[in-house]
Amino acid sequence: MHTPQDIFQQQQLIRHDNLLWLLIAQGVVILPLLFQLPLWLWLIWGGALYWRYQIFKGKRPFPNSISKFLISALAIVGLFLNYQGAYGVEAMVGFLVFTFIIKLLELRSRKDGLLIICIGFIAVAAQFLFVQSIWATLYAAFSCVVLITAWKTIYVTRELPVKQKLTGGGLLLLQAIPLMLVMFVVMPRLGPLWHTPLLNQQAQTGFSETLSPGDIGSLVQSTGTAFRVTFLDETTPRQSELYWRGLILDTFDGRTWARQSHLQFAGAPVPNGASQSTVNYEILIEPHRYPWLFSLAEPIKSDTGSVRSRITSEGLLITREPLTTRLQYQVSSIRPRETVYKALSKQQRQQLTALPIGFNPKTVALAESWRQASDSAEEIINKALAFYHQDFHYTLSPPLLGENSVDDFLFSSKQGFCEHFASSFTVLMRAADIPARVVVGYQGGRYDASENYWSIRQADAHAWTEVWLAGIGWLRVDPTSAVAPQRVEQGIDNALQADDRNRVAAGQFSAPQWLTNLRHRFDAANYLWSRWVLSYDAQQQSQLLKQLFGGKEPWRIGLIFLLFLGSLMGAYIVFVIRPKWQARTPLQQALKTFDNTCQQWQVQRENSETIAQFCLRLRGVQPQLDTACERLARLSQAALYDQQQDNQKQLVSALKQFPKE
Amino acid sequence: MLNLTNRLFSPIKVLQALFFSWVDIRNPVATTVALNRRNLYIFPSLTGLCVFTLSSILWLLGTSYQNNLVLALSYLLVSLMMVAIFHTYANLAGLTIKVLGVKPVFANETAYFSLQLSAAQHKHYENLTIRWWQGEAACFDLQPGQVLPIQVALDAQKRGILTPGKLLIESRFPLGVIRCWTWVNLQTSAVVFPRPLKVPFPVQLGCGNAGEHGTGGQGMEDFDGLKVYRPGDPIKHIAWKHYAREKGLYSKQYSAQLHQDCWLDWQDFAHFEVEQRLSAICYWVLHFERTQQPYGLIMPDTQIKPAIGEQHRLTVLTLLARFNLARGV
Numbered sequence: 007m008h009t010p011q012d013i014f015q016q017q018q019l020i021r022h023d024n025l026l027w028l029l030i031a032q033g034v035v036i037l038p039l040l041f042q043l044p045l046w047l048w049l050i051w052g053g054a055l056y057w058r059y060q061i062f063k064g065k066r067p068f069p070n071s072i073s074k075f076l077i078s079a080l081a082i083v084g085l086f087l088n089y090q091g092a093y094g095v096e097a098m099v100g101f102l103v104f105t106f107i108i109k110l111l112e113l114r115s116r117k118d119g120l121l122i123i124c125i126g127f128i129a130v131a132a133q134f135l136f137v138q139s140i141w142a143t144l145y146a147a148f149s150c151v152v153l154i155t156a157w158k159t160i161y162v163t164r165e166l167p168v169k170q171k172l173t174g175g176g177l178l179l180l181q182a183i184p185l186m187l188v189m190f191v192v193m194p195r196l197g198p199l200w201h202t203p204l205l206n207q208q209a210q211t212g213f214s215e216t217l218s219p220g221d222i223g224s225l226v227q228s229t230g231t232a233f234r235v236t237f238l239d240e241t242t243p244r245q246s247e248l249y250w251r252g253l254i255l256d257t258f259d260g261r262t263w264a265r266q267s268h269l270q271f272a273g274a275p276v277p278n279g280a281s282q283s284t285v286n287y288e289i290l291i292e293p294h295r296y297p298w299l300f301s302l303a304e305p306i307k308s309d310t311g312s313v314r315s316r317i318t319s320e321g322l323l324i325t326r327e328p329l330t331t332r333l334q335y336q337v338s339s340i341r342p343r344e345t346v347y348k349a350l351s352k353q354q355r356q357q358l359t360a361l362p363i364g365f366n367p368k369t370v371a372l373a374e375s376w377r378q379a380s381d382s383a384e385e386i387i388n389k390a391l392a393f394y395h396q397d398f399h400y401t402l403s404p405p406l407l408g409e410n411s412v413d414d415f416l417f418s419s420k421q422g423f424c425e426h427f428a429s430s431f432t433v434l435m436r437a438a439d440i441p442a443r444v445v446v447g448y449q450g451g452r453y454d455a456s457e458n459y460w461s462i463r464q465a466d467a468h469a470w471t472e473v474w475l476a477g478i479g480w481l482r483v484d485p486t487s488a489v490a491p492q493r494v495e496q497g498i499d500n501a502l503q504a505d506d507r508n509r510v511a512a513g514q515f516s517a518p519q520w521l522t523n524l525r526h527r528f529d530a531a532n533y534l535w536s537r538w539v540l541s542y543d544a545q546q547q548s549q550l551l552k553q554l555f556g557g558k559e560p561w562r563i564g565l566i567f568l569l570f571l572g573s574l575m576g577a578y579i580v581f582v583i584r585p586k587w588q589a590r591t592p593l594q595q596a597l598k599t600f601d602n603t604c605q606q607w608q609v610q611r612e613n614s615e616t617i618a619q620f621c622l623r624l625r626g627v628q629p630q631l632d633t634a635c636e637r638l639a640r641l642s643q644a645a646l647y648d649q650q651q652d653n654q655k656q657l658v659s660a661l662k663q664f665p666k667e
Numbered sequence: 668m669l670n671l672t673n674r675l676f677s678p679i680k681v682l683q684a685l686f687f688s689w690v691d692i693r694n695p696v697a698t699t700v701a702l703n704r705r706n707l708y709i710f711p712s713l714t715g716l717c718v719f720t721l722s723s724i725l726w727l728l729g730t731s732y733q734n735n736l737v738l739a740l741s742y743l744l745v746s747l748m749m750v751a752i753f754h755t756y757a758n759l760a761g762l763t764i765k766v767l768g769v770k771p772v773f774a775n776e777t778a779y780f781s782l783q784l785s786a787a788q789h790k791h792y793e794n795l796t797i798r799w800w801q802g803e804a805a806c807f808d809l810q811p812g813q814v815l816p817i818q819v820a821l822d823a824q825k826r827g828i829l830t831p832g833k834l835l836i837e838s839r840f841p842l843g844v845i846r847c848w849t850w851v852n853l854q855t856s857a858v859v860f861p862r863p864l865k866v867p868f869p870v871q872l873g874c875g876n877a878g879e880h881g882t883g884g885q886g887m888e889d890f891d892g893l894k895v896y897r898p899g900d901p902i903k904h905i906a907w908k909h910y911a912r913e914k915g916l917y918s919k920q921y922s923a924q925l926h927q928d929c930w931l932d933w934q935d936f937a938h939f940e941v942e943q944r945l946s947a948i949c950y951w952v953l954h955f956e957r958t959q960q961p962y963g964l965i966m967p968d969t970q971i972k973p974a975i976g977e978q979h980r981l982t983v984l985t986l987l988a989r990f991n992l993a994r995g996v
Binding site: 124128183200312 | 714717718721724725727728729730731732733734735736737738739740741742743744745746747749750751753754791793794806808839840841842843
């Protein structure tokens, strides 16, 4: 038999069920992180678990300080080697997870348990640095339930079934969520406080800074959303007009297109005043780790919030740093024809017609022949498009091309994807002495009517050409549309042959209808999630607060908090405290009914008057109630002195039904 | 003056004194106390402070990375602390504490104050800590509606009347971030007998043989017959053979017990200072009780006639315990 004092002493130590809960919580929390970190951390985890189990069994002691030091030193060296000394987020998270795991070997007291819980919450936060999807959030919520349960277990000495414990933890979380939401909405937002190390492991997505045959073909087969667009105007452009420009490539080495340092030219396109109709839209872009954003030609105004960006003279939107976080930005674009026309300098013209010497002789000869037979650049363009229209095929799996890739494509294989068409067309134009460049970006998108947004996937990646026409300026020409017009009109889903479709995004297009619908619903949910939760920032906050409460002054926010806490207290009083005030015994209730009944004879029972006394008085005033009064007096005496359950019940019913007998 | 400087140099003690005087005004001394809004106090604990710091760290992390979910997690921790306020309060509210009593102890022993804790209906009380202000802590749980007798220990350091002071009942359930507690003023006190001090028996006294032979002298005494066992009779004197024959429980009577009465006279121990004198008398009281030798007590202001037995012992020892308490014990 333990005295309460002994129990108090034991409380300071970790109990067995407590230990088990802490182990489970830790496992749940670090599981998603372990997939992001070096594989040997799994081994360390397993080893630590085994060791702790041996300690639990009493077969092994707690590690002494020398062995703890050795293990830590080894792990730090391991992490250092793994990340080549890079001081990045992964290395820090790796170290966090390592200390988290190794803390198991010191887990003896309640304090150690609390420390485990605290590191657990940091680990949940670390997980959010890698993934922020709905699924990740749901998993994190589950982790929180387990963490809170383990936390609570430290302070509960009773033995409870697992389900009841988990329910308790979940309930605590549910009760905490309303206040959390209020804080999330109204707490002031600040910009980044300092430059933070980036996640270096995350791969760049989307296309790279160069374009070779086959690049887009493989990109199209990767899953994922590139960005999502909401048009802010009444009218939206047609799908065939949605050319999302990202990057301009203007030097060609015979096989690969690359970009020169053109992006340095600042100065947004200037409207010439011909028309005032701008297209305004909002883009929510996933981080792709490149310094460019997407827009329709020609952007004249942009708002990228806290991310610094500018519009180049080529009509591209670029950021100062590679994009590492999800970003929501707004752009206003006008038609290219409506911008101020700036002539090319001689040097620019030379650059934009340059071709590697000695490559693709047949192509150069063909273009030369067109140039001699034509009067204008437009005529050459039309000839080229007509040439493509003859017998070219739009396919994801073109044959391999040789050294003169454009010659091979134009005169022998005649099968290709958009980059083949854009590349060869640009070479043709340059050979015909028309300044031309390759543009890469996305074309089209899928419209979601329920949430009114366009979803642009990696599968929508596209390449096309822009040619310079004297007197007009830059003109977009998409040779792919000459071969496969449906690509531009209806999107890539309808432009490909059946066997190609299977290769795009791992069978995304060939899935059954219900699955496609489900995927679209989920995409819409993800969009809403990204737009309203993940991208909720100071700007959205001030808009929302203005809408809801008419401003975001500190006193207003303070008032909201007070109101919220006040209503919380009110609810507590109404549901917890008040029922006690109102609680009456059945007899008290019946007596109240009886008193109300007696109101009709203008007789009022005094508070100190017993039922028997009152009945006597009532009989004197209302003789017709004689028997009823007599019975009630008798019953009340019986209930008082012969305290049986029946007597009381009879009295209660008699009081309620009085004067009926 | 010294008192004042002490106070000036320890602001925490000043605050505590202020707090306690406030507590005393709100909660007068009583034998039964129900815990409610009026006598429960609530404040974040050290763990709560740590969790708040953790929340701030997460907030910094979330702000630096502009990561809304990390921010939400940070707010969740704050929100959990808010919710914990209600749970921690509810874990103490409705509890009733009643004084049952306390057995007298000797100085330097531990007094166990018996209290009765009654839980409210439909409510579990998890992991409560209870202790006297300067006592040792104990832990207990309560089922809904349970009535739990509990003994709360306090070291009795000196002879006299031990008033335990304030009783602390504390809860940190469910997360340890909030501490809800109460200081209850209970009407109870323990009698603390002097600590026995073994000294030679003053020879002037008439029953000298008891003193010379001390504890070993029983063998010399003559067996004088049996009497029915009463609780309090020495175990040594039980007639076990008789008991084994199932004839009932008897105590052996020795003729020494019928010897002349012994007087424990305050004046006889004059060569000791006051507390030691009381301790010495206490030792001899216990000795005479062990040897079943009737004894009387002569104190400067009172006198108790010779007798023997539990009741007599209690009277004598209580008198010793209460002797000269005017000095403000």
